[in-house]
Each structure stands twice: as structure tokens, then as C-alpha cells.
Amino acid sequence: MSSDVILRTHGLTRAFHQVKAVDGVDLELRRGEVYGFLGRNGAGKTTTLRMLMGILRADQGEIELMGERVRRVGIAQKRHLGYVSQEQVFYPWMTARELGRFVSGFFAQWDDTEFQRLLRVLDVPETRKAAQLSGGTRMKLGLALALAHRPPLLILDEPTAGLDPVARREFLDILRDQVRREGQTALFSSHLVGEVEEVAHRIGILHEGRLRFQGSLDTLRQSTRRVVEEAMGAPLPAGWTLVRRERLEDGRMARVLFAEPEAWSTGAFPPETVEPLSLENIFLAYARRSDES
Numbered sequence: 001m002s003s004d005v006i007l008r009t010h011g012l013t014r015a016f017h018q019v020k021a022v023d024g025v026d027l028e029l030r031r032g033e034v035y036g037f038l039g040r041n042g043a044g045k046t047t048t049l050r051m052l053m054g055i056l057r058a059d060q061g062e063i064e065l066m067g068e069r070v071r072r073v074g075i076a077q078k079r080h081l082g083y084v085s086q087e088q089v090f091y092p093w094m095t096a097r098e099l100g101r102f103v104s105g106f107f108a109q110w111d112d113t114e115f116q117r118l119l120r121v122l123d124v125p126e127t128r129k130a131a132q133l134s135g136g137t138r139m140k141l142g143l144a145l146a147l148a149h150r151p152p153l154l155i156l157d158e159p160t161a162g163l164d165p166v167a168r169r170e171f172l173d174i175l176r177d178q179v180r181r182e183g184q185t186a187l188f189s190s191h192l193v194g195e196v197e198e199v200a201h202r203i204g205i206l207h208e209g210r211l212r213f214q215g216s217l218d219t220l221r222q223s224t225r226r227v228v229e230e231a232m233g234a235p236l237p238a239g240w241t242l243v244r245r246e247r248l249e250d251g252r253m254a255r256v257l258f259a260e261p262e263a264w265s266t267g268a269f270p271p272e273t274v275e276p277l278s279l280e281n282i283f284l285a286y287a288r289r290s291d292e293s
């Protein structure tokens with residue numbers, strides 16, 4: 001594994017009964033980046049992140065974290081990870097300061113000065129009981145608790161889901177600053193393209209358990225376009241991938257296609273049939289099944 005890759009998964013797979021929640025996922029996270037893990041409800045994001053955290057066992061596949069390849073992440077690897085889950089569950093009677101003391105017991109590298117700095121930056125009152133904190137403040141407390149042992153990799157499961165627009169903004173700014181300041185890597189899941197666009201260097205799009213795209217937002221924008229065609233049956237030239245068949249509002253059928261950015265200028269399709277797509281529409285093309293023709 002090259003040293004600029006901090007985490008890689010190899011064919012990560014997990015089923016619940018007959019449903020493959022995660023199906024052969026190959027993630028690649030590079031050091032120092034914010035990676036946005038996009039997918040609609042039920043796409044398999046939480047299941048993937050829980051396997052990365054060692055909370056769930058993979059049925060198949062392996063996780064390579066800082067060069068060490070395992071089927072299930074164990075205690076030794078967890079020291080390298082900080083985790084903010086969807087629901088922040090704390091002992092309700094404990095204050096932020098007490099929770100810090102409690103969590104510090106699990107991490108030899110715990111840095112209490114850093115924890116206190118984070119509480120200040122995040123505006124979390126140190127002496128108020130967790131039960132009395134708002135959802136947004138609880139999420140920020142979760143972030144401070146996850147960061148204070150200075151993990152090289154931070155994993156956040158839809159951290160902004162319950163936050164109002166201002167709190168969401170603040171949270172994302174702090175996440176981005178933290179990554180820049182400490183050289184950490186962050187993997188965060190979301191179903192909002194807009195927020196991923198604001199902070200992520202690279203993204204992965206998950207749909208029905210499969211990773212449909214992985215790369216930079218620029219690559220995504222330049223490589224994915226819509227081709228409106230009369231003759232839909234024509235086979236695609238080599239190097240082109242069908243993302244989705246779409247029925248347009250006027251009833252015509254179109255194909256959203258992926259190809260290297262240069263391929264779009266080779267004249268494979270008449271220019272008048274090619275339409276650029278907004279990022280939102282590109283995401284929807286990857287995250288929805290094809291329309292019937």
C-alpha cells in the first residue's frame with residue numbers, strides 16, 4: 001500500500017438475511033483528505049462505516065488500515081480511529097468534562113489540553129450534563145471526544161443530520177480546519193451533495209451497497225454527462241459506462257454516461273445530444289435505478 005493511502009477496503013461485503021447491504025466495496029482514502037461518502041437512505045453507508053470501526057464483521061473482504069490488512073478491525077487498530085456515530089449516546093448525568101475523563105481511560109494518547117481546546121472552539125459547555133445539551137451540541141461533544149486522542153483517521157456517520165443550517169456550517173468548517181491543522185484524514189457520510197461539495201476533496205457514491213463512483217468532484221463533473229438520443233439501443237464504445245437510463249420530462253429517453261473527460265471531445269456523440277449535468281443531477285443518476293424505456 002503506498003504511504004499516501006491510509007485506508008483501503010478490498011471487496012468489503014456484508015448481508016443481512018437476503019439483503020446485501022454492502023457489496024464488494026473498494027474504498028481508498030488518502031492521507032490528509034476529507035472524503036465524502038455519499039448515498040441515499042439505505043445505500044449501505046452506516047454498514048460500511050461500522051465494519052471500518054470493527055463494530056460489525058464483514059462477510060467477505062478485508063480492511064487495510066495504515067498498511068495492516070485485517071478481516072475485522074480490532075482494538076489495536078481502533079486506536080488509530082476516531083468515530084462519531086449517527087446517534088450520540090452518552091451517560092446523561094455526565095458533564096462534558098466528566099465524559100472526557102471517562103473516555104480518556106481508553107486511549108493512552110488522550111490529550112486533555114486538546115480536548116479542552118476543542119470544547120472551547122466547538123462552544124460546548126464543560127459543566128453542563130449531557131442530557132441538557134441540544135442535539136447539535138451533543139454532536140459537537142462527540143466530535144471533541146473523537147478527536148482528543150488525535151486519531152489519524154476520523155470516521156463520521158452523517159454527523160450533520162440533525163443540525164440546523166448554521167450549526168451544520170460551523171461543524172463542517174471545524175472539521176475542515178481540524179484536518180488541515182492536524183493533517184488528519186476524515187471520512188464522513190452524507191446524503192447531501194451540497195455539503196459534500198463544500199468540504200470533500202474526494203468522494204465515493206454508494207448505491208444499493210455498491211460503490212458506483214470514487215474520485216474527485218472535478219472528475220465526476222467532467223466525466224459524467226447526459227446524452228439525449230433517439231437510438232437508445234446502440235452499444236457503447238469501449239471506455240464508456242452507462243450510469244443510468246432516464247426518461248426526460250418530454251418523454252424522450254436519455255443515457256447518463258461516464259467516460260474519461262478527454263473522451264467527451266472525440267465526437268463519439270453529436271455535440272447537440274450531449275448535456276452537462278448539475279452535481280445534484282449527477283449524484284441522482286448514480287444513486288437511482290434506471291427508468292424503464
Ligand SMILES: Nc1ncnc2c1ncn2[C@@H]1O[C@H](COP(=O)(O)OP(=O)(O)OP(=O)(O)O)[C@@H](O)[C@H]1O
Pocket residue numbers: 016019020021039040041042043044045046047048191
Ligand atoms: N442490523 C440490520 N439488520 C437488518 N438489516 C439491516 C441492518 N442494518 C442495516 N440493514 C439494512 O442494510 C441496508 C443498508 O443500511 P445502512 O444503514 O447501512 O444504510 P445507510 O446508507 O447508512 O442509510 P441511512 O442514510 O438511512 O442511514 C438497508 O437495507 C438496511 O435496511
